[in-house]
Amino acid sequence: MLLCIDTGNTNTVFSVWDGTQFLAHWRIRTDHRRTADEYYVWLSTLIAVKKFELQIDACIISATAPRVVFNLRVLCNRYFDTRPLVVGKPDCLLPVEPRVDMGTTVGPDRLVNTVGAYDRHGPDLIVVDFGTATTFDVVDGDGAYIGGAIAPGVNLSLEALHMGAASLPHVDVTMPGRVIGTNTVACIQSGVFWGYVGLVDGIVDKIRAERDRPMKVIATGGLAPLFDQGFDLFDAIEDDLTMHGLRLIHDYNKEMGNG
Ligand SMILES: Nc1ncnc2c1ncn2[C@@H]1O[C@H](COP(=O)(O)OP(=O)(O)O)[C@@H](O)[C@H]1O
Ligand SMILES: CC(C)(COP(=O)(O)O)[C@@H](O)C(=O)NCCC(=O)O
Ligand SMILES: [K+]
Numbered sequence: 001m002l003l004c005i006d007t008g009n010t011n012t013v014f015s016v017w018d019g020t021q022f023l024a025h026w027r028i029r030t031d032h033r034r035t036a037d038e039y040y041v042w043l044s045t046l047i048a049v050k051k052f053e054l055q056i057d058a059c060i061i062s063a064t065a066p067r068v069v070f071n072l073r074v075l076c077n078r079y080f081d082t083r084p085l086v087v088g089k090p091d092c093l094l095p096v097e098p099r100v101d102m103g104t105t106v107g108p109d110r111l112v113n114t115v116g117a118y119d120r121h122g123p124d125l126i127v128v129d130f131g132t133a134t135t136f137d138v139v140d141g142d143g144a145y146i147g148g149a150i151a152p153g154v155n156l157s158l159e160a161l162h163m164g165a166a167s168l169p170h171v172d173v174t175m176p177g178r179v180i181g182t183n184t185v186a187c188i189q190s191g192v193f194w195g196y197v198g199l200v201d202g203i204v205d206k207i208r209a210e211r212d213r214p215m216k217v218i219a220t221g222g223l224a225p226l227f228d229q230g231f232d233l234f235d236a237i238e239d240d241l242t243m244h245g246l247r248l249i250h251d252y253n254k255e256m257g258n259g
Contacts, residue, residue, distance in 0.1 A: 003056045003080065004246040005072055007063040008109065009132035010155075014043060015243045016054060022243060024050055032067035036074035058259075059084035060092075060250045062108040062242065064132075085250060085259050087112055093253050098145040109242060110137045111145055116245030117218045118143035121236065124214065126207055128200060128234070129242075130221030132156060136203055138211070149203050154223055157192055175229055193226075200233050 002017040012030045016023045026046050028034075047054055059076040061084050063069050069086060076084040085092045087108035095115060098106050113127045118139050125139040126148070133156070136149040152160070154173050162170045171188045179194055181187035208215050219227070219234040220241040228234055238244070253259050 003059045004243050005061045006242045007068050017247050036071050039075045040079045056080040060246050062087045062112045064107050064109050095252050096144040112245035114139050114145040116241040126217045128219045130223040
């Protein structure tokens, strides 16, 4: 069985692929100080709850926070007796190399999203991932990642308002019924929610114009459904896109005799 680990700047998700399907997804807050032993205690407790007989014999990691990789590698070596593939490292092959400026280290989550989305939706895509940052990943005709856009994430924007303005409270994101807020909380929710709808719509439009061809928009990340309430922003929402991409990259490396 394959253990897929997706570390974002906020949360880390562990998923187990049994060769046909994902058996479970477990989420833990990202913290580079967490040790391999801590991960294992947490994981084995959750595995016991599910009463699974797990035989992990391969691991693949995507980490946007590079400092977590050391302890995750130790986890894979010590407890699963495997050498993990780490997306973005030279020894992890990708089906198609990204085409970006020389010296750019593309976020591994964006590479993985590109692979997952191309497999399910074919060429000419814009993948929008609502994580700590909101990323727009453009997929070319051959499935290559060719760039995109990075915007502050929804919760990061809300947090920044609260941190930077003495009289603004912390507010959770939600869709307000009206644009004109009649109290402080409603004003913040309106600014962030409708601002974001405009941001997504505007960037997608401009990418389409720059590419001058039809492009499908695929959304992923926990907040994607919130922005899909009747605005027609996305052609599809895929909550397991990153895990799907990780699984494909693992299979590709295996096919190529790597790892
Ligand atoms: N279903 C959800 N509803 C509300 N907030 C969510 C949901 N899923 C994720 N979030 C929030 O979105 C932000 C990004 O989370 P996540 O997608 O895990 O980011 P990352 O992949 O960068 O770690 C976090 O602030 C998280 O708490
Ligand atoms: C843009 C990101 C911060 C998004 O990370 P996330 O929101 O998933 O935590 C990450 O993909 C990253 O650090 N990228 C490196 C720069 C780049 O992709 O060009
Ligand atoms: K992201």
